[in-house]
Amino acid sequence: MDNIMISFDGVSKTYGHNPAIRNISFSIGKGEMSFLTGPSGAGKSTLLKLIYLAERPDSGTIFLDGMETEMVKESQVPWVRRKIGIVFQDFKLLPRTVFDNVALTLRIRWMHEDDVKPVVHETLKLVGLRHKADSYPAALSGGEQQRVVIARAIVGEPSVLLADEPTGNLDPDTAAGVMRVFREINARGTTILVATHNRELLKSTGNFIFRLDGGSLTEEMFQ
């Protein structure tokens, strides 16, 4: 168990009468990079939400870094989440500047303002948005917004990175750049799980690919 970062054991989740996840079991080792795929509405985002405690499973158990998520006390949730970087499918950017959006991850951890600035600028450079630091999300293109979300997710050097369709608004070249960044972070030890439809991302070899369909795990392959 020591080298397992995320593990699902017979997990189900139903919204009303609508089952989104059905009896799923799998595990992802520490420092691995895996992909999650499947048609629209298959339950990919729901699976990620279960990991970052935004949803609770109806049955089954989920382990995150050795902790059973159901056992985490309400007051402990923020500390668990600070270990996780999340690229939300719907961005969830706040109506503040790009800098402030990315800095938020660090300010939440009470990092000193003097240290925040260089780290944020460094990360923005990584996603090619150094020059947009003072813009507001409303004045960015779709792809630029998505890269801000990616910057916000990785700036805190999380031990787990969950990316939900992180390249949906990116052209192939920019998407490849983001994947390079992910691999770098992964090489430094971060466990990464990417939910995506992008076949070109899936073609990159050497990773586990989980395939969901109608809430069930239909395929698990190593490429």
Place this chain on the structure above:
Amino acid sequence: MDNIMISFDGVSKTYGHNPAIRNISFSIGKGEMSFLTGPSGAGKSTLLKLIYLAERPDSGTIFLDGMETEMVKESQVPWVRRKIGIVFQDFKLLPRTVFDNVALTLRIRWMHEDDVKPVVHETLKLVGLRHKADSYPAALSGGEQQRVVIARAIVGEPSVLLADEPTGNLDPDTAAGVMRVFREINARGTTILVATHNRELLKSTGNFIFRLDGGSLTEEMFQ
């Protein structure tokens, strides 16, 4: 000019000091289906905004169905927009039910409620969301939301359909389904312009592809 639906003539658009569109000229014939591509931040969304009058060009002229857009009176704008169906990159769904979101297009045109219902349900079936009619956007997956936006854009049988990254959240199969719908509509006479990064969409033959880079038209090809 009679068979031209959209035409740009030396159009430029700058946000502050940031040029988004630089001296662009092209034209799209009535009933054609064209694609717009280019890296993140190239100006694709801005170009579409210029067509549906959400932005005004700094210089140059734009013709839409034979009218110069700069000549359109403020009070005439709603009637021009009713001819255009738009798939927004950022969805712009209202916090009402899926049915109400799609019906909005028709209600805005004062269509009788008795006629609204069958048309909306027919269109929802087309994008595979008949069963989600009573859901709220917040309770939909990313791909489902995107299909609601598509349904809202096509339900009014517009003469022009502008789709901004319409498949960014869709798996390849669902995306292919949407493209089939687009081709059907196109066959019935609707002029369609799709901004996309999706190479698989671009591979489908028989269409014009415009390529933007840094606000300039760098390539115009017929595949």
Place this chain on the structure above:
Amino acid sequence: MGGYHLKVAVSEMWRERWINLLSALSIAVGLFLIALAVLGVYNVKIVTKKLPERFSITVFLKDGLSASEVQEINRAIRKNPGVKTLTYTSKEDALKDLKATLLDSDYVMEGLEENPLPASIAVGLRRDSVTDSSVEALARKIEGLVGVSEVEYGKKLLRVIESVRKGSEFAGGFLISALSAALIFVCYSTVKILFYRKKEEIETLTLLGATRWFIRAPFLIEGGLIGLGGGVLSSLAIAAFVYAGYRKLAASVPLMGAFSMPPELLYWMPLTGLCLGVAGSLIAIGRIKF
């Protein structure tokens, strides 16, 4: 503005029920205070009109007038509008009154050879004609009559009553106009806030080809309903205040026994609220560009 717009307005109001409740309550408080001010002015008027009923002019007559001369004076006074009653007191009756007042000490006057007191006529006045200036004019006129030696009236009391009435009217008018302005502002900013909150939705609607009035209609309905709600709330509050809370107050302040309320107030307030709400919405709608 069909059923569709009403449906949208109501469902939006429910979604935003907290801010709407706050606005309706602000309007209710304002209308309640306006109603209190109206009630205050109304009651001061009633009281100041009742007081002068007991108020009269006393006309002292010269000695040695014949009965017909007194009759003549009587007739001359009665001609004036505003005169209600005339009560004649002869010299003899005046002396009897004084003696009664002195009680046991009436031997004070035992040595009197002649009655020193004058005959008089008490002139009762009609309520509506009792104002500072009209009474003074009447007094002067009577003073000019043949056979009248002196006229006495409660000049000072009248002045005080007048100034209380004027003061309450002034303060009431001031309060009512200030509060009305405040209420229109509340409706205005409520609707303006709603506009700003729904800026994105409105933008989306315009991009879909909605006309201005299609977008504005729900806001007008909302503003009107909020105003109406505030009006109804304040009506209830006033009714509760008058029929319940007021009794406690009256019990500890005997002066307030005469307090009363025009029942029209209860349906005028919702109407006023509705108008204020629509007015505020119209201003807000007119001033916001989209």
Place this chain on the structure above:
Amino acid sequence: MGGYHLKVAVSEMWRERWINLLSALSIAVGLFLIALAVLGVYNVKIVTKKLPERFSITVFLKDGLSASEVQEINRAIRKNPGVKTLTYTSKEDALKDLKATLLDSDYVMEGLEENPLPASIAVGLRRDSVTDSSVEALARKIEGLVGVSEVEYGKKLLRVIESVRKGSEFAGGFLISALSAALIFVCYSTVKILFYRKKEEIETLTLLGATRWFIRAPFLIEGGLIGLGGGVLSSLAIAAFVYAGYRKLAASVPLMGAFSMPPELLYWMPLTGLCLGVAGSLIAIGRIKF
């Protein structure tokens, strides 16, 4: 709650300036009315304390008392707390006064063999001891003294003054507590509305690992600042009302000449606003789960 939170609070307040202005104005109006109520009670107290200065008990003495007996009575009355001045009027002075009152008619009394009027002592009272019951008790006590025939005091006037004072205190207290509750509600709903409006932002912050108080701090600051703003506005309004508008009112209502304001009010109001704002925010924060 470092500078970062203050910065966020201020910039958020600016973004939401319309609703914040509305809330601050609601609070300002409420505090203004509270201040008016306080001023009303305060001034009624001052006036009712001034009135009794002219108020006294008249003690009528039996005939034929010796000078030392009168002295004795004087001393006995003076022993009572609340007694300020004693003025003795002899039988002869009383007669002179009556004659002066009758003026030309003083021949009425020419035949008098004996002076029928009693000697009297006017007892002036200290302001603070003049209440309905205390004056009545004092009057009874004096009535029991040897040589006193009768005691007279303005029972009815005193009752009226007392009831006005009690009434104003009751009404003021009622208004003040009702308005305070309304103000806490305004702050509460303002903050609650802010919460609801920022529901999505708050959700995002929690997903990023923010603790409760990290999220709550800006709301507390915002609530406090709104309350403070409302308090400052109402202070300005009261100052303007007292120093400018009040003069006009006083000119038309002579009764209000004695009106005055405790200057502490001007800094108590912002403080009260601040406290109400923080209280409302705390209630709103405590009740909302996230």
